[in-house]
Amino acid sequence: MFDWFKRRGKEEASYETNEEWVEALSQPVDEQAVDQLRKKLIQGLKPALHKYVDRELDQFVEDVAQDALLKVLDNIDSFRGDSKLITWAMKIAVREGLTELRRKKYDDSSIEDFKYPDDEGRNELTSLTFATDLPEPDEATHEQLVLKKVLNIINNDLTDKQRLAIKSLMIEGHSVSVVAEQMDTNRNALYKLVHDARLKIKNQLEVEGIDPDELFNTM
């Protein structure tokens, strides 16, 4: 009889519904549920991240799954049930993995522009202005004049932070996550900063009687 209970205790529990998952992952946490979720996350993360990881994929994915599990457990109360729980948990794990990979990629590269050895270096960067080789107005074509106008808007109407963000994202092609980290902000705030800059450029062009859509199509 006792053996039957022991065997039954070792049987793999099954979590089909969101309610079952949420209950199992809430305090007191059911270790079998955590283990099953961890396996699922690893199963999904491997094919999703393999193209970004050149070595030790298994170890990397296990570490990511472990970190993601902690976030899932910490935030289980915020799960709204608007998808399967595994979809929500996988979303957290994928972001965890890609954020870590972006950070590593940044650490491995030498992006001198982003290194702020002291306040002097930071000031130099944030006060940047953009310049071009465009000719003076008397010898420039209409297109060149318009380009210069856009450049003037960027230099005169945007803030230093907006210019730095545009430079890092649109010229140097760094990822939003990396630029956000380097600018001591977060992705959402950085997106908002650039969004405001885009709108400012658009509005200013319109004030000057230039339709940005038309302008783009004619260039």
Place this chain on the structure above:
Amino acid sequence: MKITKDFIKNIIRAASHSHPNEIGCDDCFEELHEFAEMELEGKSPEEAMPLVKDHLERCGDCREEYEALLEALKAVQN
């Protein structure tokens, strides 16, 4: 720092496609699991959640995460 005509064109394109009610990365992330699940179920998430779709077109990091999420979910489904 010198910049090119192509860069200014990119700025003009980005500016011309901007609109005041765009959502940011946080709001996109809040909806991403639902968006991905609808996609995998063959529904039309871009119609149900056009602002998420719009953000994914603009934001490289969010788009990368969405594509990886789809890949991961397909692997778990199989």
